[in-house]
Amino acid sequence: MKIIFSSPFPPLWSKGVSEIASLLDAKVVYIGDLLRAEVKSNSLLGEEIKTVFDSGQILKPDLVSELLSQRFFNDSDNKILVNYPNNKTQSESLAKFVKNSAYRISACVVVSSDKASITKKFESQFHCMDSSHPKLETSEGNPECEICNKPMIHSYDLKNHQVTHLIDSYFDDNGALSGVSTLSRVLGLETIPFTTPKEVVNQIQGLSHENV
Ligand SMILES: [Zn+2]
Structure with a gap:
């Protein structure tokens, strides 16, 4: 089961995310940690990421999708990804990548905010x-x-x-969180509002099996 937890300013909800994770027996992964781990591994992808970081450029979303393929999707563990995608460009890239792969996202949990x-x-x-x-x-x-x-x-x-x-x-033009609104529109994903960890977990467990 792979979940995207989306909120601007994720540290504020980190306690809620860990509670959801422990109820689902899932690991919480932060995009920043995944990037650092890849760089540290000295892989080809890690070297590419490091070059971008060192030059002060913005990481291309396609590079992040490749990273997620290896460190998020390609793993049998339940995982909750926090802090990605955060904007429309990132979201469109990830949606395209998931569409063209065998990977599935089970649901997006969204902290509603304006x-x-x-x-x-x-x-x-x-x-x-x-x-x-x-x-x-x-x-x-x-x-x-x-x-x-x-x-x-x-x-x-x-x-x-x-x-x-x-x-x-x-935010998108309608004031919705642009990362998730794009992802759920393109992939037809379930979007679950973040209320209490227990309520979120109930909703995730109620999803049809084939999604999860
Ligand atoms: Zn002080």
Whole structure:
């Protein structure tokens, strides 16, 4: 069983994802970890990924699909992929890849969110100058670090074009999460809203057998 867990800002839902995983006896895999593992393995694909990283370019979605083929689909374990695909381009590439392969995605779990609430999440993230001190999510203006009492720093600058572009890329023209809406449209996938881990698991287990 292969599940896609899609949400902007995945760290906020990581506890929910681990609960779903333990109920389904599945492994949670983050796209960043898969990329790093492939680079570390010194495979041909890993070298290609490293070259792109080193040059500061954006990874081509087709390269990621190939990575997922090896490290996500081609494995009998139940797996939940987090943080991919996040935008329309990534999603279209992955959908095309799955369509042309024997691989199946069982379902997408989606955290429903809109641009305003996600922007607020980004605004609420703080960290300390000392990166070993804990991060904080708060809607209060000027929090202090609980370890050193120094003022904390906004982790994301909402005036930074890259940050606003990142937030924009999560949503399609209708305000839906673009990664999942494309994937489910092209592949006809079940989309399950993230409510409680138990409810999500009930819905996944209720899917027809041939999908799973
Ligand atoms: Zn501190």
